[in-house]
Amino acid sequence: MTSRTMSIVQIFLLPFTCITHMALAEAAIPAHAVILQYHHVSAETPTLTSIHPDEFQAHLDHLQQQKFIIWSLDRIIDAIIEHKPIPDKTVAITFDDAYLSVYKIATPLLKAMDWPFTVFVSSNLIDSNRNLYMSWSQLREIQADGALIANHTMNHTHLLRHLAGETEQQWRDRIIGEIQGARLKIKQETGTDTNLFAYPYGEFDAVIKTMVKDLGIVAFGQHSGPLAYSSDLQALPRFPASGAYSDLDSLKLKLNTLPFPIRSSLPNPLLPIEDVRPILEVELDPGEYLFDQLACYTSQQGRNAVLDRLNFRFRTRSNAPLAVGRSRYNCTMPEKDGRRYYWFSQPWIRLNPDGTWYPEE
Numbered sequence: 001m002t003s004r005t006m007s008i009v010q011i012f013l014l015p016f017t018c019i020t021h022m023a024l025a026e027a028a029i030p031a032h033a034v035i036l037q038y039h040h041v042s043a044e045t046p047t048l049t050s051i052h053p054d055e056f057q058a059h060l061d062h063l064q065q066q067k068f069i070i071w072s073l074d075r076i077i078d079a080i081i082e083h084k085p086i087p088d089k090t091v092a093i094t095f096d097d098a099y100l101s102v103y104k105i106a107t108p109l110l111k112a113m114d115w116p117f118t119v120f121v122s123s124n125l126i127d128s129n130r131n132l133y134m135s136w137s138q139l140r141e142i143q144a145d146g147a148l149i150a151n152h153t154m155n156h157t158h159l160l161r162h163l164a165g166e167t168e169q170q171w172r173d174r175i176i177g178e179i180q181g182a183r184l185k186i187k188q189e190t191g192t193d194t195n196l197f198a199y200p201y202g203e204f205d206a207v208i209k210t211m212v213k214d215l216g217i218v219a220f221g222q223h224s225g226p227l228a229y230s231s232d233l234q235a236l237p238r239f240p241a242s243g244a245y246s247d248l249d250s251l252k253l254k255l256n257t258l259p260f261p262i263r264s265s266l267p268n269p270l271l272p273i274e275d276v277r278p279i280l281e282v283e284l285d286p287g288e289y290l291f292d293q294l295a296c297y298t299s300q301q302g303r304n305a306v307l308d309r310l311n312f313r314f315r316t317r318s319n320a321p322l323a324v325g326r327s328r329y330n331c332t333m334p335e336k337d338g339r340r341y342y343w344f345s346q347p348w349i350r351l352n353p354d355g356t357w358y359p360e361e
Contacts (some may be wrong), residue, residue, distance in 0.1 A: 029258065030228055030258055031086045032086065032090075033080075035226075035239065036059075036239055037094050037220075037222060038242050039095065039097055047243060051242040051246045055246045055248070056109070060115075062255075068255065070093065070116065072117075073196060077196065093115065093118070095120065096198055098134045098152075102142075107147070111145045117146065118149075121139065121150065121186060122152045122154060122156040124154045124182075139190060149190045150194045150196040150198065153182050158357070183197075195216055197219045198221075199221055203269075204235065206270075221235055221236065221347060223235075223237050223345035226258060232266070235266075259343070260331070260342050261286075262283070262344065263283045264281070269346075271351075273353065278318070280346050282314055282344075283312060289336060290333055290335075290336060291309060294331060294332070294333040296330065296331040297330045297331075298328075300327070301320055304319060324351065324352055324358050327350070329345070331346075
């Protein structure tokens with residue numbers, strides 16, 4: 001073959017070579033999606049669970065400018081369950097509790113973007129306080145504007161807590177009633193029967209997960225991280241984006257995270273009374289990440305000690321006893337090219353030392 005002929009062949013093949021390299025690069029990115037969680041969108045509600053309208057607008061502007069793909073939550077879950085393709089940079093937007101500010105402030109902004117979103121509803125709170133929560137007519141109105149109305153129990157109760165004198169079976173019946181009662185009410189009021197559910201306060205344990213699974217329900221917590229095909233459908237993560245998590249620079253990092261390729265099962269979030277510094281042990285599948293740069297952090301404590309890391313296994317533990325209540329271990333490690341981070345969060349629930357529950361919120 002002459003040099004001229006080779007040049008022609010190379011020119012002809014170049015586009016196909018580029019396409020092949022692009023396809024390989026895309027294939028190396030794990031299929032995943034990021035779910036954002038908000039509560040109030042207001043300057044007048046509690047700062048702990050609120051994002052200022054200007055900050056919320058900045059979040060939306062960033063999503064649009066960076067060409068993130070906004071999917072409805074049910075579309076993402078269908079793709080996760082059926083292992084359908086999920087484009088890189090896919091995001092869903094969710095709100096917990098159906099606060100009135102979501103109707104007044106967030107919905108018009110999202111409608112202007114023509115973006116779908118999800119509102120998790122505690123059915124008995126709707127119509128209960130017109131200054132705080134949406135009405136059913138308002139929920140139907142935002143449903144017409146692209147909202148999915150999903151389940152957050154009837155009364156926003158702490159699911160793990162037993163009432164005084166309540167037997168195990170009575171507790172189970174009550175919790176199933178909380179979940180199924182809200183699902184039925186949402187169907188009656190909106191015409192939508194959804195199996196998507198958010199745990200109130202993000203609290204769950206192994207028993208609750210089994211109960212929810214038996215009901216055919218897909219459930220979300222409040223621990224952070226992207227979700228993937230391998231994610232636990234009864235403990236799906238969301239990135240909180242209100243209150244202390246409203247900062248746009250922090251959100252930019254989280255929107256571009258990748259899911260940990262976790263092979264092992266994960267521990268029960270509800271800790272035994274004596275276990276105040278739980279050890280998290282995780283086994284990973286091999287992947288395009290820098291395992292030697294893995295780092296883990298504890299809520300309100302900072303960076304953990306990584307006890308060991310070998311053959312894609314690692315163990316980590318908090319440096320001090322966990323605070324009573326809810327906390328998390330967050331673990332990250334960079335992608336091999338250094339552009340993105342893998343992110344994983346393990347929630348923990350610690351009772352008072354005498355075995356009683358921390359105060360209601």
